[in-house]
Structure formats: structure tokens, C-alpha cells
Amino acid sequence: MNVKDLVLVGHGMVGQRFLEALCEVPGAAARRRVTVLAEEGRPAYDRVHLTSWFSGTTADELGLCPPGFLAEHGIDLRLGDPAVAVDRAARTVTTAAGHTVPYDALVLATGSYPFVPPVPGHDAAGCHVYRTLDDLTAIRADADRARVGAVVGGGLLGLEAAGALKAMGLETHVVEFAPRLMALQVDAGGGELLRRKIEELGVAVHTGAGTERVETGPDGRVSAMTLSDGSRLDADLVVFSAGVRPRDRLARDCGLAVGARGGITVDTRCRTEDPHIWAVGECAQAADGRVYGLVAPGYAMAEAAARDLTGGEGRFTGGDTSTELKLLGVDVASFGDAHGATEGALEVLYSNTRAGVYKKLVVGADGALLGGVLVGDTEAYGMLRPLVGSTTLPGTPEQLLLPGRDGSGAVGVGALGDDALICFCHNVSKGAIRTAVRDQGCVGVAEVKKCTKAGTGCGSCVKMLGAIVGEELAATGVELSRGLCEHFAHTRAELYEIARVKGITSFSRLIDGHGTGEGCEVCKPAVASILASLTGSYVLDGEQAALQDTNDHFLANLQRNGSYSVVPRVPGGEITPDGLITIGEIARDYGLYTKITGGQRIDMFGARVDDLPGIWRRLVDAGFESGHAYGKALRTVKSCVGQAWCRYGVQDSVALAIELELRYRGLRSPHKLKSAVSGCARECAEAQSKDFGIIATSDGWNLYVGGNGGMTPRHADLLASGLDHATLIRTIDRFLMFYIRTADRLERTAPWLERLDGGLDHLREVVMDDSLGICDDLDELMRRHVETYQDEWAATLADPDRLRRFVSFVNAPGVPDPTVRFVPERDQIRPARPDETRAAAPALIAGPQLEVHTR
């Protein structure tokens, strides 16, 4: 067929994948007029990771359509103008806005819609579905005024929704009609364990319960739900997540055949009965009679249709419905025939309710692996999934379930054949990955991802990918360097051990004995940090001074125009009126820009190098000390106001925050460290987003570790609960020192914990049960840190030699750098932009001479 006008209806994940597959065929898009009719107001985005929007991933970050992609291929994307009718005789599509678009080829990728049980009250205000970014925006807006949230549906998406409601502070209930959670994926045993784990997290689970009706209050909003067992559940926010239905209305209306339970009927090439119309993804009933609700089969259908349209051979005969995910912090995986539905299937089961692990393998009568369910420990998923269908397993099913238990060691990726599928989203086999490394010169996971697309769908295979790439590189003789930089073949953790064991206290000895060359901006600050954590000495003495990043060198933070900012420590965020006045007066006298930081202190910007000693002289005299905002060190321990003032506080969070901040101030670490203490479970200090966070309970302190905000947010994990004061301090001491000892350079605690062999359990054993026998060492290192701490700024001011570096020009002390210029903005200063610098008139030079008083 000679296709000139191609119309795609729907720009979801599958629609976008179709466009990409089309554009991969040279000239395929350029020769056609491609029009995309989209219902939503934004281009395709990642619905698999939709929930991450609640934890800070932006809509843009979820976007799947690369910038420039549409323009490059001449694709006309019409957002917010969905198709409403198809005229098959005239071969035109009519849009909601009334436009008529002609087609030679029409591809329907309309996806699915959430099923909402037609119970009374289902459409009341406060009822939501969980499908689009707009849905999530509406849920968040309603959650602000809600107290109790109920999720109808205990499947994959329902549990994600429950996690989101819980995270927003709502009392959360899950109502599931089936007798267990995730009934589609896991069996009764796995469901039971999942239920227990989710209940431990404070989510109430009601299984075997249908929704009879949604009650509303006098304002018309949701007030409660009546369940099929007659019980009543108070709730002011309801999320329906009871499965999806194919959106096949457009096809039905123009007379195309649909399946008995919905879904546009297509053949293996994804063609409908009309030779001009294709259907792909969740709106289609595939040739095997199934409607797939997962992204991987949707992508496979999109690729099949694109190949068929461009004269290639595209086939989709059926897909894999395996799943691995972390739900509310619980790992769950299901693959192949998870329910043992195959004739003659046998089960091998391991269940350990004490450790919270449930594993089941389904094996055929001939010994072939058919499928399985993993809850609580999904480590083996990546390895097991490609083995489905194989009769030559690399071990007995028992060994596959419990690797290493009989000393035989874990089964490695080497046991997989080349045809084993690794990335199910993009259909990439182990052989293709090996070829990328061996023949296409890829030397790392990132390059292999780019080259093969493996690991760029759901991401669950990335770990396997890493293992295969590493193994292949080793086999081809290329060593994957784990070294810090070109000067050291060692990791940061290894250098730490070398310095500690050999008692090395200088960079020269370390690089001359264990490295090459003169070092660089990577290894020098890393070694400086190691030496500082080990020796606790002043960071600017002797050779150490040459290792520091400029921030550490001037004990201030470099800003974009070469000026610096100054942050005095405000432990726990508690400051007296006199302290505030001191800071205010200094900032006013030096003409500095002031801003409150996220860590509950005050940042003063625009200081020239020459001004730093004068500013700090006054700060130190007033009792302030360095806030280490410039260092890879403890930043702040944020706190809520706590029991002393707050009506809800159960412990004195401010006192603990101050104590912790003073204990760990100046502690040099692989990356910055942030902490917070909340005085009650309301968590106003946001402790769960910190490297170590403490939440007060009436039974003691709960300690969370490995949290992170910023670019890759991560909720902290609960390391221990109900701790008394002494145990809490001891546990944090050891956690920090263990992290400092073993982390990579610039590795925050969050990725470190993710990477740590054995994870949270291992960490707990090390720092609480001393499983490695190193706790005495860790305690001793922290004791030494606390004893030898000195304020770097006080020490600098006391030594004329150390002060000599604070000049703009070595041959003209007292002359300020004339290129550091500022302009007024909102009653303060800001750095002049290059164009403003050239127009010299309004630019100002900072310093005490600057008039910034505005009233």
C-alpha cells in the first residue's frame, strides 16, 4: 500500500513507541504526512513511573518524546484534540475541534480507561481514578483537605496509589474484591505475605470486600464507603483502581470488530479487519485473544505495526506479562505461569514469614521452568525470567530458589544462553548485548543502553545488563576500571583502607606509592576528604591545602561571578534574636545578599575573597562557627519545633537536632550529609528525605537512613525503631563511619545503601549486631572526631599565615577584584550579567562601600 497520509490516534507510551519505530526505518516518516491526534494536553509520558510524580519527578522528566523528535521527522502532533469519529468509507478522522483529517493508514493507540464500578456515589466529588498526570494533580489537590483515603482495587496500580496516599499523610485503606492482593500476579501464599508487609507499613487491607456504595456528606463530597460485608469505612478521598478496559469506542462506532470483553480485534500484524486500519496496545485484542495491559507487549505491537506499515515483516503473537516492582517498599515479582495453570505443573516453594520472604517456582513435568512468584526478595528475578521455557536449568529448582545455601554459589549470568531475553520491553537478548560490547565497541552500561535500548523501558533489567556487560568486557580483555580517576586504579573505599591501614597522612605518599601522575580535580578532593575523616586535622594545613576544591580552600561557597557565600552554623535551626541581628548587621555592613536556606539557616552572598576574614571575625566574635556549607561534610540537622511548643510533639526534637549537629559538625564524608529530627509522626522536619533522619515516637526514636531529596529523591529506610537516646547516638555514629569507610566518591547514602550487598538487613547487622566485628573501630573513629573537632574559621583567623590566602591579588593586597560586579534587584544585590558588566554605569562593586540601603 502506498501510504501518504498516516494518522495515529493517541499519543501515549505505545503511540510514541510506534512513532519511534516508524522513524527508525530510513525515510519512512519523511515520505508521509504523519498526524497524531492526542487527547491529553501534553506529549507522551511514562505512565509506568507515574507514581514517582508524587515524590518529585516532574511532568517534563516523565516525558518520553525527546525534544526535537517531532520536528526532525515532520510529525504533526495535535495536543488536546482527540479523534471523535472515523469515516471508513471516506477514510477520514474527525476531531473534537471539528477538523477532518484524511488517512491512507490509521493507527489506533487509544489505550484504556480505568474501570469504575457503577456503584451509587461513584462520581461524587472526592472520587478519583489513577491514570493520567491530571488525575494525580487532582488527587494531590484533594489530599490536602482529606484525612482518610480509600483505594478500591488491590492490584499493582491500586497499591501504588495507596503508597502515594500514605506518603501524603492520609490514613490509607485498600479495598480488594478478590481474596488477596495482586490477584493477577501472585498466588495465595505470596498475597498473604504481601498483605502482612503492607499492613506493617500502616496501610489497612480489606480483601474479599466489594464496594456497595459511596456515601456523601451534605456538601456532596465523599464521606464514607459501605462495603459488601455491610461494614462502613469513613473516607473523604476515594481512588478507583479496579482494573482497566480497552478504549475501543472509536472502533465500535465505525463498525470494526471487537472482542467479547472489548479490545479491537487485530491479527498478528496488528491489522484490523479494515486493511487501512491498525490497532496497537491496550485498546487492541491481540491475535492470541488477549488484551495486554503492560507496556512491553504494547511496545512489541507498536513495533510490529510500524514494520508492517513500512513493508517489513512485523508479527505479534503474544506477550510476556512478567512484572517486577517495589510496592510500598516491598519487592514483588511474578513471571511466566505464576499460578501453575499449565497441565501437570509442579511447585517448588520456599516461605519464611519471619524474614518476610516468599518464593515459588512453577516447574513443568519435563523439568522446564514455567514461571514463579517472588515476594520480599526479588534478587533472582532477572536471572530466572529469561530461563522460562528452558529445560536445561543451571541448577536444581532448589538451588535457583536458595542460591548459595548448599555452598554451590549463586547462579550467574554466565549460565544464560545467548537467546535468553534480558530486556523484555525492547526485546533485547543476551546475545545482542554481548554483540554491542564485543563488536560495536560499547564499554559501559550507558553505551549499551543507547546502542540496544535495553534497560530503557521499565528498567528492571538494568542490574542484569550491568552483569552481562561486565562479564563480556572481562572476556574481551577490557577491564571495566573501577578506579577513582586516571591517577588511581583504586576505588575511594580501597584508598580509605590503604590510608587507614598504612597510616598514610599525605597525598604525596598516597599518589607516589599507590597512584600515578600528579592527581586531578577528582582524586585530590577525594583524598583530602579521606585524610580529613581519618586524621581529623585542620583541612588547610601543609600539603592538604593544595588538595581542596576552591570551596574548601576558602572555606566558603564559590558563586557564578567568582564571589563567595557565607553560611554560619545554626544548629537545629535554633537562633536567638541577637544572633539574627548579628547576621543582619554583618550582611548590611558588607552589602551582602541574604537568603534563608532549606536547611534552616541563613546564606550571605556576594562576599569577595578579601572580605571573608573580616566577615568571619565578626561572626566568630558573636559565637558563630563554620556551617561547612562548602564541604563534603555534615550540613544541617533540621528540626521541627517539637514537644516544647508543638501541641502534637512527643519528644524534644530541637534539643536532639542541636546535639546531633554539634556532634557531627565538621565530619568529612564522601558527599554532603543532611539530617533532620521530627518531634512526632507528622514528620514536619522531613526526616525521611535525609541521609539520616529521626522521628520521635512515644516509645523512643525511630532512625531512618538513606533518604535523599534533590534530583533522585528516595525515601529513607527504617533502620531501627523505639531506640533510647544512647543507642540512637551509637547507631548513627556507626552508620556514618561505616558509610564514610565504604562509599564511593560523591556517593550519597541513598545510592550507597542501594548498592550495599545485603542492603538494609546487612547494614543493620553491621551497625547493631556488629556482624563484621568493626564496631569498636567505628566507635573509636567517631570518638576521635568528636574530641578533635575545631572550628575551621576560628583556627584560620588565629593564624596570620593561614589568613594570607584571602587576597584577590598576591601583588596588590587590599585591591578588590574589579570584575566582581553587582547590580541591585528586589532591594538587594545580584551578580551583574555579562551584558550588564559591559554597560559599566549601573554595575556596582560589592563591599562595605556599597550603598544597598533601600529605605
Place this chain on the structure above:
Amino acid sequence: MTARLLEHDSTVPLEGATVEIGADGAWTQVCRYGDLLPGRGVAALVDGEQVAVFRDRAGALYAVDNHDPFSGAHVISRGITGTREGIPVVFSPMYKHAFDLRTGACLDDERAPDGSPARLRVWPVRIGPPPPGSSHAVAHDVRGP
């Protein structure tokens, strides 16, 4: 211009000797050799220009423009020095670009964001005579061949 490795005689009181920058046919004294910390730099004003002066661990001197073409800030003197594949370099503290200390060439990018070549100007640098009063007045030219 390249500063040759200084194979200094331990009897020469180098720490007190002066560091001089060559500009417009004249030598300007900027600091004492001992003011320079091995591996770190200082900024000096020479005829109104900002020059970043470095001393490496082996004792060699380098003088390059203090202006970082990528940020527009005058901060090169505050960078960390080191080597890249054997080439002596300074890393700008702003966005960590590496510059060859001998030629001023940026090893990461050929052009700055404004389209100009990403290359630092270099100045001749030498050890001049120690200040008056020192008993060992030894001039020691460390300019390249």
C-alpha cells in the same frame, strides 16, 4: 610559553626568590617563590591584566589568564592543578574544565559558550633575583627553550 621543570639546587634559597611575569618586554615581580603553595595558584595584577600563577609539586612555574572563558569569572587561579595523561593542567573551579598549563588550551572543549576559542593566554614566568638583603642573589630563568 612553557616553564621548564626547575631542577633546583638545594643550596639556592629559592623560597625567598621572586617570581616574575614577562609582559610587554619587561619583567614584573609578583610574589616570592615561597608564597606559592605547590599545587595551588595565586592571582596577580600585571599591567591591569589578571594572571593566574601556579607552582607544581616538582617546582615548575606556570602563568595563564585568570579569566575562565566558560563562566566569564576570574577564578582560574583558584583551581586545582594536576595532570591529565601526563599533561600538566589546571581545573577551573567553576565548571571543572581542564586547561593545559603550558599552552593554555582547554582539553575538554574547543570553544567557549560565546563561540570564542577556549584557550587561556599564557605569560612567560621566571625566578628573578631574591629581594635586596638576601646573600644568595641568583637569577634563574625557567622559561622554556
